[in-house]
Amino acid sequence: MSGRTVKRWRLARDERGGVGVLIVVGLTAFAILVSVFFTDVFTVFTGMRMNQTAADAAALAAAREATKVYIEALQNKLEGKIVRLDGEVDREAWRRYEDDCYESCGTDADGHESCSTVCPPSIVPYWNAVVADWSVPGPIVRHLPSNPNPGGYDPTVKIPLDEAVRYFYRDDCPAVPLCGSVIEPRANFRRDVDAAIEHALAGRIRSAAEEFAGENGAYTVNAVTYVKQDAQDVSAFAIQVTVERRLSFLSVDARVFSNEPAVHNAAAADIDRIRGLPEAYYDGR
Numbered sequence: 324m325s326g327r328t329v330k331r332w333r334l335a336r337d338e339r340g341g342v343g344v345l346i347v348v349g350l351t352a353f354a355i356l357v358s359v360f361f362t363d364v365f366t367v368f369t370g371m372r373m374n375q376t377a378a379d380a381a382a383l384a385a386a387r388e389a390t391k392v393y394i395e396a397l398q399n400k401l402e403g404k405i406v407r408l409d410g411e412v413d414r415e416a417w418r419r420y421e422d423d424c425y426e427s428c429g430t431d432a433d434g435h436e437s438c439s440t441v442c443p444p445s446i447v448p449y450w451n452a453v454v455a456d457w458s459v460p461g462p463i464v465r466h467l468p469s470n471p472n473p474g475g476y477d478p479t480v481k482i483p484l485d486e487a488v489r490y491f492y493r494d495d496c497p498a499v500p501l502c503g504s505v506i507e508p509r510a511n512f513r514r515d516v517d518a519a520i521e522h523a524l525a526g527r528i529r530s531a532a533e534e535f536a537g538e539n540g541a542y543t544v545n546a547v548t549y550v551k552q553d554a555q556d557v558s559a560f561a562i563q564v565t566v567e568r569r570l571s572f573l574s575v576d577a578r579v580f581s582n583e584p585a586v587h588n589a590a591a592a593d594i595d596r597i598r599g600l601p602e603a604y605y606d607g608r
Contacts, residue, residue, distance in 0.1 A: 375588045377539035378588040380539045381531075381533070381536035383592045384531040385562040385564055386562045386592035386595070387595075388532075389520050389528050389549070389562050392522075392528065393519040396516075396519035397519070398484070401482075401484075401487050401488075401491060405463060407505050408467065408505050409467040411505060412450065412454055412459070413450070415453045417446065420443060423442070423443050426441075427440075447472060450469070450470070450472075454467075458490075462481065462487075463487065465478075485597050488512060488600055488604065491505065492507050492512040494509050509603070532544050532564045536564070536566045541566035545565045545567050545587065548563045550562070550591060560593060561592060561593045562592055563589060565589040566587070566589075
């Protein structure tokens with residue numbers, strides 16, 4: 324065997340540097356696996372953060388819509404109560420007016436006897452006495468079409484909502500004709516508010532939640548719940564929204580999951596209360 328042949332054989336059998344190559348290959352593979360793992364961890368973390376933002380936005384939007392819903396429902400009902408109040412005030416004013424009318428009889432120059440009904444000159448003081456006796460607030464008085472005072476009827480006058488609620492939902496009914504149809508027990512206020520919100524929960528309120536959840540990256544709004552009372556807070560008045568965001572991973576095939584991988588987040592937001600209205604109205608007491 325020549326010297327050149329021996330040298331080639333030695334070079335072929337020389338394994339120096341092979342371990343280094345294996346280490347480099349192994350570290351590269353490990354780095355790839357670690358990066359994939361951390362990418363998936365980051366995907367979950369980011370997905371949860373984005374989904375929580377979507378849940379917060381959806382809850383706030385739903386709570387704002389719930390506020391609009393119950394305020395509109397109250398305003399519509401109060402308008403009906405004002406119409407009925409107007410009828411009762413007008414009826415009572417004319418009853419008092421007619422009670423003060425009397426028959427006046429006399430004899431004319433020819434000796435003929437005649438009688439006529441004499442009534443007060445104006446209904447105005449009687450009408451004003453009724454609204455005073457029934458403690459009708461000034462802004463509501465201006466909204467009564469039967470108001471006989473010059474310039475008295477003015478539907479453009481704004482009625483403070485809290486003042487209207489306090490008058491029409493109360494436990495001390497000021498007059499028998501008003502009890503029931505016009506004046507209701509205070510507890511009925513929360514009943515009417517609850518009914519309005521629950522009626523719109525699957526419609527307007529959920530639609531508002533879905534719109535804002537979608538704009539903030541959530542795929543699905545799973546639940547919209549009206550939290551009207553709980554053990555810790557009898558005056559709870561909020562909307563809770565649960566949203567879902569689907570995820571995809573690099574390290575795991577989604578088919579290994581029984582359901583498509585997703586993160587779920589929930590958030591709650593308080594519904595606005597009417598400014599100036601005592602808290603007891605929302606407690607239902």
